[in-house]
Amino acid sequence: MPRSRAEPMIADVSEVDFEARVIARSRELPVVVDFWAEWCGPCRTLGPALESAVSDRGGAVELAKVDVDSNQQLAARYGIRGIPAVKAFRDGEVVEEFVGARPRAGVEQFLDLLVPSEAEQLVAASEDPERRDLIRRVMVAIFTELGPSDPLASEHRRRLASALN
Known part of the structure; x- marks a missing residue:
């Protein structure tokens, strides 16, 4: 069941809580993970588009943001070689992904793959x-x-x- 807008759909996630906030949660609804870094220009462009698009979905999908500088083991575990890197999880597995900044329309198309019309x-x-x-x-x-x-x-x-x- 979708969550209300008052509940957080966007969260900073670390190696400590990744299992619960992404893997376990993805068994209930899709979770999009944005692997980013503060110094990354394209990350600063993509981040707001992802956040806005996820918020517009009204709880049908959640966004977890992982700072690769602070969570290097997690980035290595998921094979992050370039950022921004976005991976979508469903049932504990990566089901869709892309690397690099995308315009809002591209983010919407990506989310459409995860949330049934x-x-x-x-x-x-x-x-x-x-x-x-x-x-x-x-x-x-x-x-x-x-x-x-x-x-x-x-x-x-x-x-x-x-x-x-």
């Missing part, structure tokens, strides 16, 4: 084949209206097709 949630919740077909038809109509050149529609079309299979 409302359409995907509807499909997953429906065991009735007729309802699944109705959802499919409605979504196809929406995507058709948006057109094939709309990048967001293209991404959601792909994700919906995957969910329906």
